[in-house]
Amino acid sequence: MAWALWLWLWLALRARGCLHCDPGAARLLEELRGPFLLRQVPRDAELRARVAAVLQRGVLGLAEQPPGARGPAALIDEKTLHEAAAAFRRVMTRIRDNEFRDEQLFNEVMWGLQEVRETFQKIINRFQTLVYCLNKCGQLLQLLTDCKTCKTDIHTCSKDVHCGDRKLEVEEDEDLILDCALTWHHVSYGIKNYIFYRVWGHTEQHIVSGPDPFLVRKEVTVNDSGSYRCEMRDVKNMLCSQMQFQVTGEGGLPSRMERNPKHPGSQAPCSHPPDPTAPPRTGIDPRHLRQPPHRSPLFATVTPLGNNSVLPTVAPLRGPLTVPPTPWVPGALAHWTVWIVISSSTGLILLLLAGCFCFYHRQERAVKDDDDVESRLLRA
Incomplete structure (x- = not known):
């Protein structure tokens, strides 16, 4: 066996x-x-x-x-x-x-x-x-050891460097983030350099390059829509991968005024020219105007008095005239509380001093009595 x-x-x-x-x-x-x-x-x-x-x-x-x-x-x-x-x-x-x-x-x-x-x-x-050649596109560089010779060298997994196109939709005044990183970039050997371009037809404008695979543009506007391209190159400046980005706006990148009609200076779109014969608008909603107060039926039936009218007599008061109680004032109570605390503390201190004085006087009297008794015994 x-x-x-x-x-x-x-x-x-x-x-x-x-x-x-x-x-x-x-x-x-x-x-x-x-x-x-x-x-x-x-x-x-x-x-x-x-x-x-x-x-x-x-x-x-x-x-x-x-x-x-x-x-x-x-x-x-x-x-x-x-x-x-x-x-x-x-x-x-x-x-x-x-x-x-x-x-x-x-x-x-x-x-x-x-x-x-x-x-x-x-x-x-x-x-x-x-780990081994896991890239679906691009040039993946890996540091591998040959088991037959025990030599370590850079192994290249070569595929198409174009890794697709991406479409992004963003609203105006929001942040635009372009992510150029792929899942296999973290295992690629060597220092990686990411380069971002703005594409204008057949020409390109360099934006930024560095080890960060992200491009962030704050508070984009309509002018930021269009085509972008990013590259990842190795330490020898060899192209390893590239991607295209097509940036558009949700509904054509609406402005902040269109999304927020209450924004200062914003105006609602007008489809017809204003009527020159119409009265000028004050800009105030008639619903927000102050309405006259509602009157009760009693006052609604009262008519102004004429010259020969007699004033009605007023009925005499019944019962004693009472005065409402004085409202409570928080400050007065606080002052009284302070005075009560001060008085109580002073009385306690005086009481302790009196007790100490009595104790001290009693001790002196006891010592004096002992001396008198001792002197009498010596005389006897």
């Missing part, structure tokens, strides 16, 4: 691997193939050679193309290499620390290498799906 698995590894892992490009994994492999095998398999030289060959070919064979992969497994980035090397060190360190010997050691190494291979296939599949 062990020899069948070893033969499968021999046939399946013929390509060179990636783990020998990691210094930690390479040192651990040399330790296992050298001093460790001499210590754990001291008598059987043939078995020791078989274990050493399985270790060497198992590590070098991890560059084999995993099933369903869309890129060469011989290329790997630094993060994926460190993750695969960490899985290899974890499995091999467990075998080394358990002190397996002879045939048991051979079996543990075989099964350990199979576990490393499965883990490596998951890691490399994730790298090729989420």
Whole structure:
């Protein structure tokens, strides 16, 4: 069973691997193939050679193309290499620390290498799906390591640099934001420079350039509508991607006066010329004019008195004449409260002084009485 698995590894892992490009994994492999095998398999030289060959070919064979992969497994980035090397060190360190010997050691190494291979296939599949050449357009630059030579170089994923057109609608006095960033820009190697242009027919006007992928224009007007273009270039000024923007207004970029008729100086659009014979407008809504107060039926029936009219007599007052109570004044209560607090504090202080005086007088009297008693005893 062990020899069948070893033969499968021999046939399946013929390509060179990636783990020998990691210094930690390479040192651990040399330790296992050298001093460790001499210590754990001291008598059987043939078995020791078989274990050493399985270790060497198992590590070098991890560059084999995993099933369903869309890129060469011989290329790997630094993060994926460190993750695969960490899985290899974890499995091999467990075998080394358990002190397996002879045939048991051979079996543990075989099964350990199979576990490393499965883990490596998951890691490399994730790298090729989420990292390797994930751009749908443009030139993606990635710093990758060749597992056959352990050399690190810049790998270019070349596609059409034009990454589409975008249409934006914005109202006047709002902010216009042009976003030139794409999902794969964050994994592109090197410094990125974004350049924005205003397009006027067949000519272009440079607006701004720098590492920021956004262009913000505050409080746009009708003059800001039109075509824009942005580019992303690498440190060598090579064009990596570009996009076009067509900026229009919602309803033709309406002005603030049209959107807010109450704005000072705004006038409603007039479809007919004013009538010169019409009376001048005061600009006041008749609905807002002050209406005369409503009169009750009693006053409505009263007519002015004539010269010969007699004034009506006034009925005498019934009951005593009362005066309404004086309204409460907040300030007066506040003054009374202050005086009450001051008086209470003064009385308390005087009471404490009187108590201290009485106590002191009583102590002096007690001392004097003691002296009189002592003097009488001495005389007796």
